[in-house]
Amino acid sequence: DGGITQSPKYLFRKEGQNVTLSCEQNLNHDAMYWYRQDPGQGLRLIYYSQIVNDFQKGDIAEGYSVSREKKESFPLTVTSAQKNPTAFYLCASMGTGSYEQYFGPGTRLTVT
Amino acid sequence: GIQVEQSPPDLILQEGANSTLRCNFSDSVNNLQWFHQNPWGQLINLFYIPSGTKQNGRLSATTVATERYSLLYISSSQTTDSGVYFCAVYRYSGNTPLVFGKGTRLSVIA
Numbered sequence: 622d623g624g625i626t627q628s629p630k631y632l633f634r635k636e637g638q639n640v641t642l643s644c645e646q647n648l649n650h651d652a653m654y655w656y657r658q659d660p661g662q663g664l665r666l667i668y669y670s671q672i673v674n675d676f677q678k679g680d681i682a683e684g685y686s687v688s689r690e691k692k693e694s695f696p697l698t699v700t701s702a703q704k705n706p707t708a709f710y711l712c713a714s715m716g717t718g719s720y721e722q723y724f725g726p727g728t729r730l731t732v733t
Numbered sequence: 734g735i736q737v738e739q740s741p742p743d744l745i746l747q748e749g750a751n752s753t754l755r756c757n758f759s760d761s762v763n764n765l766q767w768f769h770q771n772p773w774g775q776l777i778n779l780f781y782i783p784s785g786t787k788q789n790g791r792l793s794a795t796t797v798a799t800e801r802y803s804l805l806y807i808s809s810s811q812t813t814d815s816g817v818y819f820c821a822v823y824r825y826s827g828n829t830p831l832v833f834g835k836g837t838r839l840s841v842i843a
Contacts, residue, residue: 654831662835663819663833664831665833666831669830709774711776713776720763720783720823721781723778724776726775727774727775729774
């Protein structure tokens with residue numbers, strides 16, 4: 622099946638630890654995105670990548686890092702520098718020439 | 734940057750009722766999407782609608798780009814329509830990020 626997968630679905634970490642969230646797509650899309658959602662809020666952009674080996678900061682990039690070594694994969698690392706990492710993280714992708722973004726199922730991260 | 738405002742923030746409907754959700758945006762946009770976020774958090778694409786009107790079953794959407802608003806109509810609502818409805822607009826053309834509104838939380842009761 623074509624689609625976007627995110628793993629794990631739930632993730633628990635202790636404060637001070639870095640954690641990496643996985644996002645994989647088999648839609649052959651060039652562009653990929655990471656958003657953060659807090660309770661009762663809309664989505665805010667963390668990072669995005671329009672092509673392999675290139676990415677741009679979004680509105681709330683501080684405390685996060687990404688890589689884009691393969692077209693299919695866009696992992697997000699939540700570092701210990703992120704002050705409030707507990708949130709719902711959503712990955713999305715979009716094909717060149719298309720104007721519709723498609724979302725993965727999300728990862729709920731809890732840091733205590 | 735561009736602002737996206739959705740109204741109402743919360744809506745409670747009896748099953749079978751109709752509703753209209755509104756999305757206002759502060760600047761010209763090339764593209765607009767409506768999403769439904771189900772109780773498990775999955776964002777489901779409803780419409781890509783930069784202008785004009787589209788219909789899909791009981792749902793329809795209209796965007797009037799010159800007046801900077803979009804409307805989502807839900808007719809004969811069902812309990813499965815419950816969740817949060819988001820409007821999102823593109824900042825520029827091309828493969829660029831969406832700016833989301835804060836959503837309308839819809840609860841349909843039997």
